[in-house]
Amino acid sequence: MKIVAPAGGIGAARFLRGLRQAAPEAEITVIGNTGDDISLFGLRVCPDLDTVMYTLGGGINEEQGWGRAAETFTVKEELAAYGAGPSWFGLGDRDFATHIVRTQMLAAGYRLSAVTEALCHRWEPGVRLLPMTDDQVETHVVVDDPEHGRRAIHFQEWWVRLRASLPAVAITAIGADDAKPAPGVLKAIETADVVLFPPSNPVVSIGTILGVPGLREAFAAKTVVGVSPIIGAAPVRGMADACLTAIGVETTAEAVGRHYGAGLLDGWLVAEEDAAADVPGVTVRARPLLMSDAESTAALAGAALDLARELA
Ligand code: GDP
Numbered sequence: 169m170k171i172v173a174p175a176g177g178i179g180a181a182r183f184l185r186g187l188r189q190a191a192p193e194a195e196i197t198v199i200g201n202t203g204d205d206i207s208l209f210g211l212r213v214c215p216d217l218d219t220v221m222y223t224l225g226g227g228i229n230e231e232q233g234w235g236r237a238a239e240t241f242t243v244k245e246e247l248a249a250y251g252a253g254p255s256w257f258g259l260g261d262r263d264f265a266t267h268i269v270r271t272q273m274l275a276a277g278y279r280l281s282a283v284t285e286a287l288c289h290r291w292e293p294g295v296r297l298l299p300m301t302d303d304q305v306e307t308h309v310v311v312d313d314p315e316h317g318r319r320a321i322h323f324q325e326w327w328v329r330l331r332a333s334l335p336a337v338a339i340t341a342i343g344a345d346d347a348k349p350a351p352g353v354l355k356a357i358e359t360a361d362v363v364l365f366p367p368s369n370p371v372v373s374i375g376t377i378l379g380v381p382g383l384r385e386a387f388a389a390k391t392v393v394g395v396s397p398i399i400g401a402a403p404v405r406g407m408a409d410a411c412l413t414a415i416g417v418e419t420t421a422e423a424v425g426r427h428y429g430a431g432l433l434d435g436w437l438v439a440e441e442d443a444a445a446d447v448p449g450v451t452v453r454a455r456p457l458l459m460s461d462a463e464s465t466a467a468l469a470g471a472a473l474d475l476a477r478e479l480a
């Protein structure tokens with residue numbers, strides 16, 4: 169069984185850990201979002217790839233959902249003592265090592281896909297982790313800044329520094345139009361038995377991946393089952409509603425299902441309280457959607473896989 173999943177960070181990583189447990193024999197290829205990537209202190213940081221890698225590799229800070237377990241922040245404190253910013257992005261000492269190795273390899277001429285593979289040799293995530301593209305794509309958010317007027321800022325500045333407090337006028341993946349899928353991405357999708365969309369952010373995680381030319385069509389040709397990141401009228405965690413509002417989509421499981429639509433989805437898993445969700449042309453099934461522990465997460469992944477098998 170070959171499974172492909174596009175992935176953001178926390179929601180995806182937890183789901184994928186459940187999927188690995190629910191389908192231990194499956195060959196899983198993960199296509200990671202790189203639109204959140206940012207250069208800080210001269211280092212290339214790939215938050216979503218790292219969240220997937222650390223979570224599946226057993227190195228994640230479980231409570232936080234991102235960053236390394238047993239982390240310390242000496243480098244961050246020393247940088248702050250020099251007044252070297254930004255201070256709003258939390259990089260721990262252990263995490264820094266990942267970004268240093270990545271940046272060294274990129275500077276030596278390796279592509280991000282090769283670098284990611286090298287980093288995964290250490291973490292052995294049990295899935296094949298591919299960035300969506302080796303080209304630079306960065307998600308920027310247009311805001312009306314009370315001090316500086318209308319301007320575009322990096323997604324991380326909006327999400328982490330501003331906690332999405334300024335409404336997004338627009339969200340754009342800079343460079344996406346000219347990006348090529350990373351080596352192996354199209355082949356993995358073409359040869360997949362099923363595609364699962366984890367409960368990732370529909371705009372800045374899955375949406376960004378779908379924006380790489382060729383990927384939407386490649387997914388659309390497969391049996392695709394998605395898991396809603398929205399339960400009731402709110403994201404399970406985080407601020408995905410701020411992104412959905414920016415693209416004019418209501419924060420409900422039904423609206424997100426319709427946003428992906430029958431052109432892309434065959435099945436859509438929603439929470440039991442959202443069982444009435446109606447997505448034309450898509451099989452909607454209600455299941456417990458909370459990934460509160462390993463057992464419930466594996467059950468959720470198993471339910472997505474069962475529906476995909478039925479629809480395939
Ligand atoms: P990010 O890049 O770290 O923001 O991670 P993702 O894009 O992969 O996932 C973020 C989404 O995961 C949010 O919109 C949450 O609503 C969703 N999420 C987090 N925990 C759960 C959960 O237990 N169940 C479901 N269904 N969604 C979740």
Ligand code: CA
Pocket residue numbers: 176177201204215216372373
């Ligand atoms: Ca992310």
